[in-house]
Amino acid sequence: QQPVQSPQAVILREGEDAVINCSSSKALYSVHWYRQKHGEAPVFLMILLKGGEQMRHEKISASFNEKKQQSSLYLTASQLSYSGTYFCGTASNTGNQFYFGTGTSLTVIP
Amino acid sequence: GAGVSQSPSNKVTEKGKDVELRCDPISGHTALYWYRQSLGQGLEFLIYFQGNSAPDKSGLPSDRFSAERTGGSVSTLTIQRTQQEDSAVYLCASSPGLAGGNKYFGPGTRLTVT
Numbered sequence: 001q002q003p004v005q006s007p008q009a010v011i012l013r014e015g016e017d018a019v020i021n022c023s024s025s026k027a028l029y030s031v032h033w034y035r036q037k038h039g040e041a042p043v044f045l046m047i048l049l050k051g052g053e054q055m056r057h058e059k060i061s062a063s064f065n066e067k068k069q070q071s072s073l074y075l076t077a078s079q080l081s082y083s084g085t086y087f088c089g090t091a092s093n094t095g096n097q098f099y100f101g102t103g104t105s106l107t108v109i110p
Numbered sequence: 111g112a113g114v115s116q117s118p119s120n121k122v123t124e125k126g127k128d129v130e131l132r133c134d135p136i137s138g139h140t141a142l143y144w145y146r147q148s149l150g151q152g153l154e155f156l157i158y159f160q161g162n163s164a165p166d167k168s169g170l171p172s173d174r175f176s177a178e179r180t181g182g183s184v185s186t187l188t189i190q191r192t193q194q195e196d197s198a199v200y201l202c203a204s205s206p207g208l209a210g211g212n213k214y215f216g217p218g219t220r221l222t223v224t
Contacts (some may be wrong), residue, residue, distance in 0.1 A: 041215035
C-alpha cells in the first residue's frame with residue numbers, strides 16, 4: 001500500500017521549479033507531505049483531504065487529484081533551504097496504518 | 111513539553127539483548143505512531159495508537175517487536191533478542207485529534223546492534 005514517488009532524486013539550481021509526484025493504485029484516504037533534512041526528523045508541510053484540493057505552504061503548493069490517487073508537490077523558485085528528502089504520507093483504507101511514500105531527494109545548488 | 115521527546119537518543123546493544131525505546135508525545139495528542147528508518151531509506155510504519163484503544167500490530171516486522179502505551183500518553187517500543195537488521199533510527203510521532211493528522215516527529219532513537 002506504499003505510495004510511489006517520482007522522481008527518486010532531483011537536483012535544481014536556486015530559483016528553479018520542481019514537481020514531485022505521489023501515486024497510488026488505490027484511492028488515498030488523505031495525503032500529507034513532509035520534508036526531512038539530513039540527520040533530522042521529518043517535518044510536516046501540509047495535508048490534503050479532498051479530491052481536487054490544493055494547499056500552499058509558503059512557496060510550496062500541493063494538489064490532490066479528483067480520483068484521490070495522485071498528489072503533486074510544486075516547489076516554486078526553489079531556495080537552498082528546500083533541500084532535503086520529501087515524503088508523501090497516507091493512511092490505509094482501514095484507517096489504522098499510516099504509510100509514507102518512497103521518498104524524493106531534492107538538492108538545491110547555488 | 112514543547113515537542114515529542116524520545117529516549118535514549120542513541121543505543122548500542124549486543125545481538126540477542128532486549129532494548130526498550132521510549133516516546134513522550136506532545137501533551138494532549140491522542141494519536142501516537144512508531145516508524146523505523148534504516149540508513150538512507152524511507153520510513154517504515156510499525157504501529158499506531160489512538161488514545162487507549164488496542165493498536166493494530168500487523169505492521170510490526172516480527173514477534174520480537176512489541177509496543178504499549180500507558181494511560182494514553184507515554185509509549186514504549188520493545189525489541190527482544192535484537193538482531194543486526196534491527197539497526198535503524200526509530201522515530202516516534204504524535205498528532206492531535208483526527209487519526210492521520212499532521213504528525214509531529216521526535217528526534218528519534220538511533221539503535222545499533224553489534
